[in-house]
Amino acid sequence: MKAIYHDFLIVGGGPAGIQAGILLQNKNLDYLILERTNAVGAHWNNYPRHRSLISINKRFTGSDNAEFNLRHDWNSLLTTSPFQKPFTEYTDELYPSADVLLKYLKDVVVSHNLNIKYDTEVSFIRKTNGLFQVTSGQTVYECKYLLLGMGGKPWFPNIPGIDLPEIETYENVSLDKKLFENKRVLILGKGNSAFECGEYLANTASILHFVSPRQIQFAWNTHYVGDLRAVRNNLLDMYQLKSQHAILNGSITNIDYDPSCEKGRFKVDFAFSLTPEDPVNTIYYDNIIACTGFKYVDINMFDPDTVPVQIDARPALRGKFPKVNADWQYSGVENMYAIGAPMQTVNFRKNAGGFIHGFRYSIKTLVDLIAEKSFGIPYPSTKLSQYNISDLAEYMSSRMNTCSSIYQMYNELCDVIKYDKATGNFTYYKDYPLGLLSKKFKAEEILTFTFNFGCRGGEDAFTYVLEATPESPEKSIFIHPVIRSYDSSFGIKEELHLLENLESTWDDEELHLQPLRAMLRRSFKMHAVITEQRKEKVS
Numbered sequence: 001m002k003a004i005y006h007d008f009l010i011v012g013g014g015p016a017g018i019q020a021g022i023l024l025q026n027k028n029l030d031y032l033i034l035e036r037t038n039a040v041g042a043h044w045n046n047y048p049r050h051r052s053l054i055s056i057n058k059r060f061t062g063s064d065n066a067e068f069n070l071r072h073d074w075n076s077l078l079t080t081s082p083f084q085k086p087f088t089e090y091t092d093e094l095y096p097s098a099d100v101l102l103k104y105l106k107d108v109v110v111s112h113n114l115n116i117k118y119d120t121e122v123s124f125i126r127k128t129n130g131l132f133q134v135t136s137g138q139t140v141y142e143c144k145y146l147l148l149g150m151g152g153k154p155w156f157p158n159i160p161g162i163d164l165p166e167i168e169t170y171e172n173v174s175l176d177k178k179l180f181e182n183k184r185v186l187i188l189g190k191g192n193s194a195f196e197c198g199e200y201l202a203n204t205a206s207i208l209h210f211v212s213p214r215q216i217q218f219a220w221n222t223h224y225v226g227d228l229r230a231v232r233n234n235l236l237d238m239y240q241l242k243s244q245h246a247i248l249n250g251s252i253t254n255i256d257y258d259p260s261c262e263k264g265r266f267k268v269d270f271a272f273s274l275t276p277e278d279p280v281n282t283i284y285y286d287n288i289i290a291c292t293g294f295k296y297v298d299i300n301m302f303d304p305d306t307v308p309v310q311i312d313a314r315p316a317l318r319g320k321f322p323k324v325n326a327d328w329q330y331s332g333v334e335n336m337y338a339i340g341a342p343m344q345t346v347n348f349r350k351n352a353g354g355f356i357h358g359f360r361y362s363i364k365t366l367v368d369l370i371a372e373k374s375f376g377i378p379y380p381s382t383k384l385s386q387y388n389i390s391d392l393a394e395y396m397s398s399r400m401n402t403c404s405s406i407y408q409m410y411n412e413l414c415d416v417i418k419y420d421k422a423t424g425n426f427t428y429y430k431d432y433p434l435g436l437l438s439k440k441f442k443a444e445e446i447l448t449f450t451f452n453f454g455c456r457g458g459e460d461a462f463t464y465v466l467e468a469t470p471e472s473p474e475k476s477i478f479i480h481p482v483i484r485s486y487d488s489s490f491g492i493k494e495e496l497h498l499l500e501n502l503e504s505t506w507d508d509e510e511l512h513l514q515p516l517r518a519m520l521r522r523s524f525k526m527h528a529v530i531t532e533q534r535k536e537k538v539s
């Protein structure tokens with residue numbers, strides 16, 4: 001049977017696949033989305049298990065700038081249809097139900113008339129003569145560019161007894177609270193899903209213990225949206241206010257099951273001392289719920305001879321993610337790209353890359369990069385032809401005060417300002433991957449602008465005392481703009497931090513614009529000052 005060809009195949013009709021479809025369609029590129037189920041957004045049918053999202057839906061910002069408002073609307077995709085409302089108009093809940101997101105995703109597909117084939121589960125992927133063959137049932141699809149947005153599957157650590165069928169998991173734990181009344185419950189994991197289950201059972205179970213080897217990471221401390229969010233962390237109060245529920249740091253060495261045991265069906269051995277006087281390290285529980293995370297690569301889907309997918313070996317990723325390059329291409333597999341949740345590995349736990357409000361921008365940049373490399377469509381840029389240094393500083397300041405893309409994808413995507421000696425013009429590129437700068441802008445004179453957080457040196461976010469002053473803006477701790485110039489081997493030549501600002505606006509003449517203009521003059525001094533004088537004369 002002849003394969004069905006499209007230039008792009010997108011596997012998975014989740015937020016990532018939908019976002020990629022919109023962006024490819026806008027460029028008139030030929031694509032098809034293959035979705036396993038009979039509708040988009042299948043992930044959100046069951047997740048989050050207790051339905052409330054952890055993405056904020058902040059409807060009021062005091063601004064009517066659509067780009068600025070996206071900074072605080074974490075659920076909308078980058079839509080382009082005039083018939084599509086932003087997500088913020090779907091509900092006034094700050095943490096909406098996943099049902100609302102499902103409705104939104106379905107509407108986006110209709111309003112953009114996306115090309116999707118449902119009930120099409122991809123089971124095998126190989127590559128011949130530069131084309132991917134993607135198998136679903138009896139049908140083979142073929143493409144030059146393959147975007148994989150299949151989301152994750154539950155992942156379990158290697159603990160003897162973890163596969164006992166009596167252990168419930170995050171995806172199938174019963175929502176019938178009665179089953180947990182007065183029970184001793186152990187929750188494996190200390191992330192958002194673990195605490196979501198705990199919160200649901202806090203007024204039902206007699207004892208809830210959370211255990212994992214790692215200490216809890218708080219999102220307010222790490223700035224990583226995937227770490228424990230305040231909206232999920234009621235149980236911490238109950239622990240420290242001595243109300244039976246508790247958080248344990250350490251490993252489990254074994255789980256046994258005996259339904260006749262009166263102390264509890266599960267006998268759990270821990271590898272650490274539970275109390276100073278307890279040498280046994282064993283506790284009995286009535287229920288165990290495993291909330292141990294997700295894995296974002298299934299090596300068995302790929303023909304190892306033609307599609308040699310590698311696993312990212314960094315210890316923090318625990319074998320759960322594919323290895324991808326700075327342009328999200330699978331390492332060693334040309335033209336096969338990760339979209340959606342696994343894009344976060346490029347700058348793991350450092351920005352919003354694993355969430356809708358982050359990867360909507362990574363996917364836009366990815367589509368722009370492929371369109372440039374393979375379809376001769378130049379990476380989007382703006383020629384600032386009549387701009388002198390002061391105009392450029394104003395332009396950058398306005399971008400600092402409104403843009404959402406590099407605000408969410410801080411220290412991974414950047415704006416690039418290129419100076420063209422021949423014409424005396426500046427060209428402005430938005431949302432370019434920092435990791436690809438030296439490739440595209442080799443031998444060019446550029447500056448970059450990123451957003452960054454400063455380092456508190458391990459201190460708690462709420463005990464930290466502000467140190468930055470107008471004289472020492474580099475001590476800024478909260479998110480702030482950083483402008484960099486580079487030497488010929490792309491080492492950082494100069495780095496300017498603009499002083500952190502309570503309302504995230506950087507347009508103060510003395511604190512922001514003067515230092516910015518001074519840096520622009522220093523960096524482009526050989527050429528731009530002359531150009532500036534020339535332009536001033538003309539005007």
Ligand SMILES: Cc1cc2nc3c(=O)[nH]c(=O)nc-3n(C[C@H](O)[C@H](O)[C@H](O)COP(=O)(O)OP(=O)(O)OC[C@H]3O[C@@H](n4cnc5c(N)ncnc54)[C@H](O)[C@@H]3O)c2cc1C
Pocket residue numbers: 011012013014015016017034035036037040041042043044047048049052053054055074120121122123149150151152193294339340341342354355356357
């Ligand atoms: C419990 C939980 C809560 C979360 N809450 C939030 C949140 O509040 N906000 C947020 O931004 N992010 C949240 N996330 C992260 C979330 O996973 C992503 O934002 C989002 O789901 C990722 O989108 P995606 O398109 O990459 O993957 P998914 O949404 O998982 O979509 C993958 C799609 O691919 C399809 N598919 C899978 N395999 C195949 C195949 N072989 N062939 C064809 N189709 C296939 C699936 O049916 C599905 O439709 C949460 C994650 C979890 C686990």
